[in-house]
Amino acid sequence: MLQQLQHDTEWPATAAPAPIAVRNLTVLYGGQPALADATWDAPRAGLVAVVGPNGAGKSTLLKAMLGLVPVAAGTVSFGGEDIDAARGRIAYVPQRSAVDWDFPATVLDVVTMGRYRRIGWLRPVRRADREAARAHLDSVGLADYADRQIGALSGGQQQRVFLARALAQRARIYLLDEPFAGVDAATERVILDVFRRLDAEGALVVCVHHDLQTVAATFDHVLLLNRRVVAAGPVATAFTTEAIARAYGVPLGPAGSPADDVL
Amino acid sequence: MPMACRWGPPAVPPTTCCEPMNVAAEPSLLAILLLQGGYNTVVVMLGAAALGAAAGAVGVFAMLRRRALVADALAHATLPGVALGFLAAVALGLPGRSLPFLLAGAAATALLAALSIHLIASRTRLPEDTAVASVLATFFAAGIVLLSVIQTLRTGGQAGLDVYLLGATAGMLRGEAITLACFAVAIAAILALLFKELVLVAFDAEFAAAHGFPVRVIDLAVVALVLAVVVIGLRLVGLVLIVALLVIPPSAARFWSNRAASVTLISAVIGAASAYGGAAISAVAPDLPTGAVIVLVAFAIFAVSVAIGPARGLLPRAFGSRRAAAGEAA
Numbered sequence: 208m209l210q211q212l213q214h215d216t217e218w219p220a221t222a223a224p225a226p227i228a229v230r231n232l233t234v235l236y237g238g239q240p241a242l243a244d245a246t247w248d249a250p251r252a253g254l255v256a257v258v259g260p261n262g263a264g265k266s267t268l269l270k271a272m273l274g275l276v277p278v279a280a281g282t283v284s285f286g287g288e289d290i291d292a293a294r295g296r297i298a299y300v301p302q303r304s305a306v307d308w309d310f311p312a313t314v315l316d317v318v319t320m321g322r323y324r325r326i327g328w329l330r331p332v333r334r335a336d337r338e339a340a341r342a343h344l345d346s347v348g349l350a351d352y353a354d355r356q357i358g359a360l361s362g363g364q365q366q367r368v369f370l371a372r373a374l375a376q377r378a379r380i381y382l383l384d385e386p387f388a389g390v391d392a393a394t395e396r397v398i399l400d401v402f403r404r405l406d407a408e409g410a411l412v413v414c415v416h417h418d419l420q421t422v423a424a425t426f427d428h429v430l431l432l433n434r435r436v437v438a439a440g441p442v443a444t445a446f447t448t449e450a451i452a453r454a455y456g457v458p459l460g461p462a463g464s465p466a467d468d469v470l
Numbered sequence: 471m472p473m474a475c476r477w478g479p480p481a482v483p484p485t486t487c488c489e490p491m492n493v494a495a496e497p498s499l500l501a502i503l504l505l506q507g508g509y510n511t512v513v514v515m516l517g518a519a520a521l522g523a524a525a526g527a528v529g530v531f532a533m534l535r536r537r538a539l540v541a542d543a544l545a546h547a548t549l550p551g552v553a554l555g556f557l558a559a560v561a562l563g564l565p566g567r568s569l570p571f572l573l574a575g576a577a578a579t580a581l582l583a584a585l586s587i588h589l590i591a592s593r594t595r596l597p598e599d600t601a602v603a604s605v606l607a608t609f610f611a612a613g614i615v616l617l618s619v620i621q622t623l624r625t626g627g628q629a630g631l632d633v634y635l636l637g638a639t640a641g642m643l644r645g646e647a648i649t650l651a652c653f654a655v656a657i658a659a660i661l662a663l664l665f666k667e668l669v670l671v672a673f674d675a676e677f678a679a680a681h682g683f684p685v686r687v688i689d690l691a692v693v694a695l696v697l698a699v700v701v702i703g704l705r706l707v708g709l710v711l712i713v714a715l716l717v718i719p720p721s722a723a724r725f726w727s728n729r730a731a732s733v734t735l736i737s738a739v740i741g742a743a744s745a746y747g748g749a750a751i752s753a754v755a756p757d758l759p760t761g762a763v764i765v766l767v768a769f770a771i772f773a774v775s776v777a778i779g780p781a782r783g784l785l786p787r788a789f790g791s792r793r794a795a796a797g798e799a800a
Contacts, residue, residue, distance in 0.1 A: 305676055316730070329666075356781075
């Protein structure tokens, strides 16, 4: 299955290590596998949708990649490097509900947080950092909101603030958790616009996505999850009706049975 | 076990190197507030203000990181430590109320409580608030038992121990007040240095971790700062109410600003004003427990903030101030 997967992606298996290589990753929540024996190579660049039913382990996969949840087994590497060596080139957009929007911070304060790693430990935020953050805020259409308290924004605008914060990191790899969930049409357009720009710059965008209807129109690649990897590869070949049915319809086999044969 | 302490020598009368306050004059509250209350009163009030400022500033992060209840548990858990410190000092033939012994004991049992909360919350499936409440009550109970045992001893000096429950400025030494101020300055320096990281973790710990910031170390720093405030605040505010000095000023400050830096500064000012005012009132009426007076002053400032605070106060909202309604940064 591994060979099959790598063949499906657009570069030879012998090339440099994949920007994200997940190997036999298992994550347990309260003894139950949230993610079981997942193996996946991300494409070199482009837009990847991570799709699957509720509880399929999509968010867990992102968090496990970033070392935010304990991993029971398996490894994740980034271009052959360990996560801590790669953090500088990875941006993460958590779910909007993960934070308290009543927090005493302005929109610009939050976007500037995207530069904290670059600024470094114990060093103060400088004017140049805030100017850079302002430019990214402008790129998601929120320049006029810089001095608002973050709680005064709509859900979609809050999502754009998170996106601008990720852009401020100037990363190569973007991991986004449900950025399209519950946003307005304007925000959806802004996110798609940013995705296109990142794609053109040669970035890799891995996006947990819930809307099957828009996968083909928006993304180049797909990773279908249902605790196990059900299918992965270019949308044209991997996002088949049969694979979707397997991810959403067919119950998970008994523990230990391989899901590898679905491709 | 504590009976063994009977061989300790009788308590030495308080040293006379520093004069206890409230000795001679009886100036008015206004005079005291204007620093006309005599040298000792002034030193104690400034020491109190420094402590209040430190507590207010640290409290912002305790509140934003939802550690207020933990802070209360740590405060109550200092009681057995104070009692053990007393017993240890007596056993070593020192006056029971030697401040270093009492504070070291307080810090030790508070640390033990913090560790217990962490272990219970992480190793069992009990929610954290259950762990906090159980640990708070258990340590406080142990402290009460030890205190009553100490009352039966014939060592002397135990009469002053109840000061640590509700706080007092009466009898506070100049050296103690200066120590308070030094600690407060150190805490302010640490906060200033770590400010960016503290705000980041308080707002979005997951993003901070993904970004490579050591969330656990920063959380530990918050708990350590809270612990420092609690321990140095015991003498003045008392362990029952010290948590109020960590919680009320930040809550009040939130009504004045929408930015973490200003909230922290305003909270420090409110904490300082509360402690300063409380210490002044307590200098006029030494029978009132200082901690309780400080908390009531803080609450008065809180009430005013809720009413007129420009960031989200009730009056600015009621009058439809568009700026406040839109949540513009103050």
